[in-house]
Amino acid sequence: NxxxxxxxxxxxxxxxxxxxxxxxxxxxxxxxxxxxxxxxMGLRLIHYSVGAGITDQGEVPNGxxxxxxxxxxxxxxxxxxxxSQTSVYxxxxxxxxxxxxxxxxxxxxxxxx
Amino acid sequence: xxxxxxxxxxxxxxxxxxxxxxCAYSNSASDYFIxxxxxxxxxxxxxxDIRSNMDKRQGQRVTVLLNxxxxxxxxxxxxxxxxxxxxxxxxxxxxxxxKLVFGQGTRLTINP
Numbered sequence: 001n002x003x004x005x006x007x008x009x010x011x012x013x014x015x016x017x018x019x020x021x022x023x024x025x026x027x028x029x030x031x032x033x034x035x036x037x038x039x040x041m042g043l044r045l046i047h048y049s050v051g052a053g054i055t056d057q058g059e060v061p062n063g064x065x066x067x068x069x070x071x072x073x074x075x076x077x078x079x080x081x082x083x084s085q086t087s088v089y090x091x092x093x094x095x096x097x098x099x100x101x102x103x104x105x106x107x108x109x110x111x112x113x
Numbered sequence: 114x115x116x117x118x119x120x121x122x123x124x125x126x127x128x129x130x131x132x133x134x135x136c137a138y139s140n141s142a143s144d145y146f147i148x149x150x151x152x153x154x155x156x157x158x159x160x161x162d163i164r165s166n167m168d169k170r171q172g173q174r175v176t177v178l179l180n181x182x183x184x185x186x187x188x189x190x191x192x193x194x195x196x197x198x199x200x201x202x203x204x205x206x207x208x209x210x211x212k213l214v215f216g217q218g219t220r221l222t223i224n225p
Contacts, residue, residue, distance in 0.1 A: 035215075042117075042202065042218060043204075053115075098145075098212050100145075101162055102213065104158070106156045107158050
Protein backbone atom coordinates (compact mmCIF):
# COMPACT_ATOMS: atom_id res chain seq x y z
CA ASN A 1 0.00 0.00 0.00
CA UNK A 2 1.93 3.02 -1.30
CA UNK A 3 -0.45 5.75 -0.09
CA UNK A 4 0.10 9.03 -1.95
CA UNK A 5 2.96 9.02 -4.44
CA UNK A 6 4.39 12.21 -5.90
CA UNK A 7 6.88 12.50 -8.72
CA UNK A 8 9.37 13.96 -9.26
CA UNK A 9 10.88 14.68 -5.84
CA UNK A 10 13.02 17.52 -7.15
CA UNK A 11 12.80 19.68 -10.27
CA UNK A 12 14.54 22.76 -11.61
CA UNK A 13 12.78 24.72 -14.33
CA UNK A 14 13.66 27.78 -16.34
CA UNK A 15 11.24 30.68 -16.36
CA UNK A 16 8.57 30.08 -18.98
CA UNK A 17 8.89 26.31 -19.09
CA UNK A 18 5.92 24.09 -18.40
CA UNK A 19 5.76 20.86 -16.50
CA UNK A 20 3.41 18.47 -14.76
CA UNK A 21 3.73 17.33 -11.17
CA UNK A 22 2.32 13.85 -10.78
CA UNK A 23 0.22 12.60 -7.89
CA UNK A 24 -1.28 9.14 -7.51
CA UNK A 25 -3.04 7.45 -4.62
CA UNK A 26 -4.02 3.83 -4.22
CA UNK A 27 -6.46 4.20 -1.32
CA UNK A 28 -9.57 4.81 -3.42
CA UNK A 29 -9.88 8.29 -1.96
CA UNK A 30 -12.42 10.53 -3.62
CA UNK A 31 -10.98 13.80 -2.37
CA UNK A 32 -7.59 15.03 -3.59
CA UNK A 33 -5.85 18.38 -3.31
CA UNK A 34 -2.65 20.25 -4.04
CA UNK A 35 -0.94 22.53 -1.55
CA UNK A 36 2.17 24.61 -1.78
CA UNK A 37 4.41 25.25 1.18
CA UNK A 38 6.50 28.38 1.48
CA UNK A 39 8.63 29.48 4.44
CA UNK A 40 6.58 31.26 7.07
CA MET A 41 3.31 30.80 5.18
CA GLY A 42 2.17 27.32 6.10
CA LEU A 43 0.40 25.27 3.46
CA ARG A 44 -1.87 27.00 0.99
CA LEU A 45 -4.45 25.26 -1.14
CA ILE A 46 -3.95 25.49 -4.92
CA HIS A 47 -6.66 23.24 -6.37
CA TYR A 48 -8.78 20.39 -5.14
CA SER A 49 -11.05 17.68 -6.49
CA VAL A 50 -13.99 15.96 -4.83
CA GLY A 51 -14.07 13.15 -7.36
CA ALA A 52 -13.18 12.12 -10.90
CA GLY A 53 -14.16 14.79 -13.38
CA ILE A 54 -14.64 17.48 -10.72
CA THR A 55 -12.05 20.12 -9.83
CA ASP A 56 -12.15 23.51 -8.18
CA GLN A 57 -9.84 26.35 -7.23
CA GLY A 58 -8.27 26.91 -3.86
CA GLU A 59 -6.61 30.01 -2.41
CA VAL A 60 -3.73 30.36 -4.88
CA PRO A 61 -4.76 28.83 -8.24
CA ASN A 62 -3.17 31.31 -10.65
CA GLY A 63 -0.55 29.76 -12.92
CA UNK A 64 -1.68 26.20 -12.22
CA UNK A 65 -4.04 23.82 -13.94
CA UNK A 66 -5.44 20.47 -12.82
CA UNK A 67 -7.56 17.65 -14.15
CA UNK A 68 -9.01 14.51 -12.59
CA UNK A 69 -9.74 11.88 -15.18
CA UNK A 70 -9.43 8.96 -12.76
CA UNK A 71 -9.94 8.49 -9.03
CA UNK A 72 -6.27 7.60 -8.60
CA UNK A 73 -4.50 10.48 -10.37
CA UNK A 74 -4.50 14.23 -9.86
CA UNK A 75 -1.72 15.94 -11.84
CA UNK A 76 -0.79 19.59 -11.36
CA UNK A 77 0.36 21.51 -14.42
CA UNK A 78 2.47 24.63 -14.38
CA UNK A 79 1.65 26.41 -17.60
CA UNK A 80 4.54 28.90 -17.75
CA UNK A 81 6.80 28.65 -14.73
CA UNK A 82 7.71 31.79 -12.81
CA UNK A 83 10.24 32.28 -9.98
CA SER A 84 7.29 32.95 -7.63
CA GLN A 85 6.30 29.32 -8.10
CA THR A 86 9.48 28.13 -6.44
CA SER A 87 8.08 26.12 -3.56
CA VAL A 88 7.48 22.68 -2.14
CA TYR A 89 4.32 21.12 -3.49
CA UNK A 90 2.27 18.54 -1.61
CA UNK A 91 -0.50 16.38 -2.87
CA UNK A 92 -3.00 15.11 -0.32
CA UNK A 93 -5.98 12.80 -0.40
CA UNK A 94 -8.89 11.94 1.84
CA UNK A 95 -11.58 9.29 1.79
CA UNK A 96 -14.41 11.60 2.72
CA UNK A 97 -13.04 15.14 2.57
CA UNK A 98 -10.96 17.56 4.64
CA UNK A 99 -13.16 17.07 7.70
CA UNK A 100 -11.66 13.59 8.00
CA UNK A 101 -8.02 14.57 7.58
CA UNK A 102 -5.61 14.19 4.73
CA UNK A 103 -2.88 11.74 3.80
CA UNK A 104 0.00 13.66 2.29
CA UNK A 105 2.58 12.68 -0.25
CA UNK A 106 6.27 13.30 0.35
CA UNK A 107 6.37 16.45 -1.76
CA UNK A 108 8.02 17.88 -4.87
CA UNK A 109 10.63 20.58 -4.37
CA UNK A 110 10.46 22.91 -7.37
CA UNK A 111 12.93 25.64 -8.19
CA UNK A 112 12.26 28.07 -11.01
CA UNK A 113 15.29 30.04 -12.20
CA UNK B 114 -12.13 33.83 5.72
CA UNK B 115 -10.59 31.63 8.34
CA UNK B 116 -7.18 32.41 9.70
CA UNK B 117 -5.11 30.10 11.83
CA UNK B 118 -2.16 31.25 13.87
CA UNK B 119 0.38 29.64 16.11
CA UNK B 120 1.61 31.45 19.15
CA UNK B 121 5.27 30.58 18.78
CA UNK B 122 7.22 29.83 15.60
CA UNK B 123 9.82 27.91 17.59
CA UNK B 124 9.85 25.95 20.83
CA UNK B 125 12.81 24.34 22.53
CA UNK B 126 12.39 21.81 25.35
CA UNK B 127 14.54 19.36 27.27
CA UNK B 128 14.28 15.71 26.46
CA UNK B 129 11.82 14.09 28.82
CA UNK B 130 9.87 17.30 29.48
CA UNK B 131 6.34 17.91 28.28
CA UNK B 132 5.74 20.19 25.30
CA UNK B 133 2.74 22.37 24.62
CA UNK B 134 2.14 23.85 21.19
CA UNK B 135 -0.65 26.36 20.79
CA CYS B 136 -2.88 27.41 17.94
CA ALA B 137 -5.62 30.01 17.55
CA TYR B 138 -8.35 30.13 14.93
CA SER B 139 -10.78 32.82 13.93
CA ASN B 140 -13.87 31.14 12.50
CA SER B 141 -16.42 30.18 15.14
CA ALA B 142 -17.98 27.78 12.60
CA SER B 143 -14.83 25.66 12.58
CA ASP B 144 -15.72 22.20 13.78
CA TYR B 145 -12.81 19.97 12.84
CA PHE B 146 -9.28 20.41 14.12
CA ILE B 147 -6.19 18.41 13.32
CA UNK B 148 -2.49 18.37 14.15
CA UNK B 149 0.23 17.31 11.75
CA UNK B 150 3.91 16.63 12.28
CA UNK B 151 6.38 17.38 9.52
CA UNK B 152 9.92 16.11 9.64
CA UNK B 153 12.59 17.59 7.44
CA UNK B 154 12.18 16.64 3.80
CA UNK B 155 8.91 14.78 4.37
CA UNK B 156 5.23 15.43 3.99
CA UNK B 157 2.99 16.23 6.96
CA UNK B 158 1.94 13.22 9.02
CA UNK B 159 -1.32 12.95 10.96
CA UNK B 160 -0.93 13.09 14.74
CA UNK B 161 -4.37 13.56 16.22
CA ASP B 162 -7.67 15.26 15.47
CA ILE B 163 -10.68 16.46 17.40
CA ARG B 164 -14.17 17.61 16.58
CA SER B 165 -16.03 20.50 18.12
CA ASN B 166 -18.27 18.26 20.22
CA MET B 167 -15.22 17.35 22.32
CA ASP B 168 -12.87 19.36 24.54
CA LYS B 169 -10.10 16.85 24.86
CA ARG B 170 -8.77 13.84 23.07
CA GLN B 171 -5.81 11.66 23.91
CA GLY B 172 -3.52 9.52 21.83
CA GLN B 173 -0.24 7.87 22.48
CA ARG B 174 1.80 10.51 24.39
CA VAL B 175 -0.25 13.27 22.77
CA THR B 176 -3.30 15.19 23.93
CA VAL B 177 -5.26 17.79 22.03
CA LEU B 178 -7.27 20.37 23.96
CA LEU B 179 -9.95 22.50 22.36
CA ASN B 180 -11.34 25.69 23.89
CA UNK B 181 -14.11 26.88 21.65
CA UNK B 182 -14.91 29.88 23.82
CA UNK B 183 -11.58 31.53 23.05
CA UNK B 184 -11.00 29.67 19.77
CA UNK B 185 -7.84 28.01 20.98
CA UNK B 186 -6.31 24.63 20.30
CA UNK B 187 -3.28 23.05 21.88
CA UNK B 188 -1.17 19.96 21.39
CA UNK B 189 0.54 18.46 24.39
CA UNK B 190 3.35 15.97 23.92
CA UNK B 191 4.33 14.03 27.01
CA UNK B 192 7.91 13.02 27.80
CA UNK B 193 9.35 14.43 24.59
CA UNK B 194 11.91 12.35 22.74
CA UNK B 195 14.51 13.29 20.11
CA UNK B 196 12.21 11.84 17.46
CA UNK B 197 9.62 14.48 18.32
CA UNK B 198 11.81 17.17 16.77
CA UNK B 199 9.82 18.46 13.82
CA UNK B 200 7.53 21.24 12.66
CA UNK B 201 3.99 20.93 14.00
CA UNK B 202 0.99 22.34 12.16
CA UNK B 203 -2.55 22.80 13.29
CA UNK B 204 -5.31 22.94 10.71
CA UNK B 205 -9.03 23.59 10.89
CA UNK B 206 -12.03 22.98 8.73
CA UNK B 207 -15.78 23.37 8.84
CA UNK B 208 -18.83 21.92 7.17
CA UNK B 209 -18.84 22.72 3.47
CA UNK B 210 -15.34 24.19 3.54
CA UNK B 211 -13.79 21.63 1.16
CA LYS B 212 -10.36 22.46 2.55
CA LEU B 213 -8.14 22.47 5.59
CA VAL B 214 -6.73 25.85 6.61
CA PHE B 215 -3.26 25.49 8.06
CA GLY B 216 -1.35 27.53 10.57
CA GLN B 217 2.23 28.51 9.89
CA GLY B 218 3.84 25.82 12.01
CA THR B 219 5.90 25.62 15.21
CA ARG B 220 9.37 24.11 15.05
CA LEU B 221 9.94 21.93 18.10
CA THR B 222 13.54 21.27 19.07
CA ILE B 223 14.42 18.70 21.71
CA ASN B 224 17.57 19.37 23.69
CA PRO B 225 19.46 16.39 25.13
